[in-house]
Amino acid sequence: MKTLSPSRLYKACVLKDLDFTSTLSLEPLNEIVGQDRAREAVRFALAMPHGGYNLYAVGRNGLGKRTMMLRYLKAHGESGRRVSDWCYVANYLEPRNPRVLELPAGLAATLKQDMDHLAGRLVKVIPQAFDNDTYEERAETLKQDYGRRQEKALDKVAAAAKAEGVDLSMSTPGGYRLTAMEDGKAHTADSFDALPEKQREAFEAAIERLEKQLRNTLRRIADWEQTHAEKQQALSEETVSGVTAHLIQAMAEQYKAYPAVVEHLHAMEKDIVENLDIFLEDNEDQAAFAYASLDRKIPRRYQVNVLVSREDASVPVVVEENPTYHNLFGYVENVTYKGTVFTDFSLIRPGSLHRANGGYLLMDADKVLEQHYLWDALKRAMRGRDIRINSLERELTLSGTISLEPGPIPLDVKIVLLGDRHTWLLLQEYDPEFAELFRVTADFENEMDRTPASQQLYAKFIASLCQEKQLLPCDRKAVARVIEFSARLAEHQDRLSLHAADITNLLRESDYWARESQSKRIEAEHINRALTSAEYRSSRIRDELYRGFSDGSLLLSVSGKAPGQVNGLSVLATGGFEFGLPNRISATC
Incomplete structure (x- = not known):
C-alpha cells in the first residue's frame, strides 16, 4: 500500500487548458454533452421511418434527459415529416360517427372561418328567400x-x-x-x-x-x-x-384541391334542404344548447370542429406532463340542458397524441405506467397506428349511455419515454410487446472522461446552461471551479459528472451570490460561497455528531495500540449530503 501525498488528493483544473475569458465568448452547446452513445441511438430512432422504432431514454433522474432530448429535437427534428391539421365535421348519414378531415398545416382555421361565414350568410338569406311574394x-x-x-x-x-x-x-x-x-x-x-x-x-x-x-x-x-x-x-x-x-359552389371551387372538403360541402347542401326548419324556425333549444356549450348561435351541424391547427409546417414536439387517458387520447364533452345530457361532434376535444401527430411526444415512463389502462391503450394505438377517441368508461364497459364514435385519425408519431433503468428492466422482463414497440434504447451516461478537450466541451455546456437559464456569465476561474466540483460529484479525479441538475443548481445559487455582490459575472468566489452555503444548510446532523468528539461525550483513541481494535472512517448520507465519521472497529471472539 502506497501513501498518498496531499497534492494527489485533489486535481485542480489548469487554467491554461481553458482558452477563454468568459462563457460569453463560448458558443452554447446544442449537442448532448458526453452522450455519444445516447446521441447515436436518438439519431437512429428519429431517422427510422418504420413502425416500432420508438425511443426509451434510460438514465438517472437529474441527468437532463428531457432537456437534452428537446435541444436535440430542436436542432435535428426537422426530418421531412409531414404534419397536418385535423378537423371533425358532421356525418349527415351517420350522426354518431363524425367524419375526420385532414388538411395541410395552417388550413383548418381558414376552413372553419369560411364555414362559419357561409353558415352565417345562409342563416340570413334562406329565411329571406321564403319570405317574398x-x-x-x-x-x-x-x-x-x-x-x-x-x-x-x-x-x-x-x-x-x-x-x-x-x-x-x-x-x-x-x-x-x-x-x-x-x-x-x-x-x-x-x-x-x-x-x-x-x-x-x-x-x-x-x-x-x-x-x-x-x-x-x-x-x-x-x-x-x-x-x-x-x-x-x-x-x-x-x-x-x-x-x-352558388354560395356552396363558390366555396367548393375554393377548396377543389381537397376532395374530402368538397364532398362534405355537397353533403351539407343536401342536408340543408332536408332540415330547413333549422333556418326557418326560432329553435330555443338549439340556442340554449349553444349557450351552454359556450358557442355562437350558428347551426352546429354546419360548423367545423378544429381538433389540431398548426401555424406552419414545423414538426411538433410535445411534452405531456400529466399523461392521463383523456389527456393523451382526447375526449368528448357533454352539455346538460333541462336535465338531459347532449353531445355532438363539435364537443370533441384533442389529446397529446393529436397535437404531436407527425412529430414527437415525450412522456415520463413512470407517470404513464401509474395510470390505469393507459399503457394498454397506448400500445393498442401504436400497433394499429391510429387514434380512436373513446371514453374510458366505455372502454371499461361501465356506462351504457349512447355516445359518439368519431372516425379514427392515422397516427404517425415518435414516442420518447423517459425513465430509469429499473423501470426499463421491468418492462423488458414482463411486457413482451415493449421490445417490439420501443426497439431503440438511449442509454445516458452518468459520467465522462476528464481531458483538456472534454473540459473545453464542458465549459460550452456550462455556457449553454447560463444562457438557457438566463444566468450571469461565468469567468474562466468560475468554470474551472465548476469542473472541479463536477469531478468531486463523479468521485474520480479523471471523470466529470453529467448530472445536469446538480450543475444547474450550483450555477443558479452562484448567480444569486454574484447578483448579491453586484457583480456582472459569476466568479470563483461566488461558486465557493454557493458550495459553502449549501453545505452549511445541510450539515446540522454532521455538526451535532462532531460536537460529541469536541465536548468529550464521544471518545476515540488515535495513539497507542489495542488488541482487536482499529479506527475506521464511515461515510454517512443525510438528504443528499455526505460526510465522514470516525468509528472504532472491534473484533471479539
Whole structure:
C-alpha cells in the first residue's frame, strides 16, 4: 500500500487548458454533452421511418434527459415529416360517427372561418328567400290547386249522397260521417229505428254504397296530398338551391384541391334542404344548447370542429406532463340542458397524441405506467397506428349511455419515454410487446472522461446552461471551479459528472451570490460561497455528531495500540449530503 501525498488528493483544473475569458465568448452547446452513445441511438430512432422504432431514454433522474432530448429535437427534428391539421365535421348519414378531415398545416382555421361565414350568410338569406311574394304566390297556387281538387271530389260524393237522402258531414278533422235525412233533418237512432223495415234497408244500402265511394275518394285525396307535399318540397328545394347553390359552389371551387372538403360541402347542401326548419324556425333549444356549450348561435351541424391547427409546417414536439387517458387520447364533452345530457361532434376535444401527430411526444415512463389502462391503450394505438377517441368508461364497459364514435385519425408519431433503468428492466422482463414497440434504447451516461478537450466541451455546456437559464456569465476561474466540483460529484479525479441538475443548481445559487455582490459575472468566489452555503444548510446532523468528539461525550483513541481494535472512517448520507465519521472497529471472539 502506497501513501498518498496531499497534492494527489485533489486535481485542480489548469487554467491554461481553458482558452477563454468568459462563457460569453463560448458558443452554447446544442449537442448532448458526453452522450455519444445516447446521441447515436436518438439519431437512429428519429431517422427510422418504420413502425416500432420508438425511443426509451434510460438514465438517472437529474441527468437532463428531457432537456437534452428537446435541444436535440430542436436542432435535428426537422426530418421531412409531414404534419397536418385535423378537423371533425358532421356525418349527415351517420350522426354518431363524425367524419375526420385532414388538411395541410395552417388550413383548418381558414376552413372553419369560411364555414362559419357561409353558415352565417345562409342563416340570413334562406329565411329571406321564403319570405317574398314570388315564393308565397307559388306556394299558394299549389295549395289552392290541391284544395280545389279535394273540394270537387267531396262535393261529388255529397251530391250523390243528397240524391239518396243522405247527408255528408265532417265529424272530426279528416273524418266524415254519412247520416240518413228526412225533410232536411237528420234521423236520430230512435227515429231511424221507427222507419219501416223496407225504408231502413234502402237507407242502409245507399249508405254502404256511399261509404265505398267516399273511401275511394279519400284515397285519391291522400294521393293528391302526397303529390302536393312533393310539389311543395320541390318548390322548397328549388327556392333553397336558388340562394345556396352558388354560395356552396363558390366555396367548393375554393377548396377543389381537397376532395374530402368538397364532398362534405355537397353533403351539407343536401342536408340543408332536408332540415330547413333549422333556418326557418326560432329553435330555443338549439340556442340554449349553444349557450351552454359556450358557442355562437350558428347551426352546429354546419360548423367545423378544429381538433389540431398548426401555424406552419414545423414538426411538433410535445411534452405531456400529466399523461392521463383523456389527456393523451382526447375526449368528448357533454352539455346538460333541462336535465338531459347532449353531445355532438363539435364537443370533441384533442389529446397529446393529436397535437404531436407527425412529430414527437415525450412522456415520463413512470407517470404513464401509474395510470390505469393507459399503457394498454397506448400500445393498442401504436400497433394499429391510429387514434380512436373513446371514453374510458366505455372502454371499461361501465356506462351504457349512447355516445359518439368519431372516425379514427392515422397516427404517425415518435414516442420518447423517459425513465430509469429499473423501470426499463421491468418492462423488458414482463411486457413482451415493449421490445417490439420501443426497439431503440438511449442509454445516458452518468459520467465522462476528464481531458483538456472534454473540459473545453464542458465549459460550452456550462455556457449553454447560463444562457438557457438566463444566468450571469461565468469567468474562466468560475468554470474551472465548476469542473472541479463536477469531478468531486463523479468521485474520480479523471471523470466529470453529467448530472445536469446538480450543475444547474450550483450555477443558479452562484448567480444569486454574484447578483448579491453586484457583480456582472459569476466568479470563483461566488461558486465557493454557493458550495459553502449549501453545505452549511445541510450539515446540522454532521455538526451535532462532531460536537460529541469536541465536548468529550464521544471518545476515540488515535495513539497507542489495542488488541482487536482499529479506527475506521464511515461515510454517512443525510438528504443528499455526505460526510465522514470516525468509528472504532472491534473484533471479539
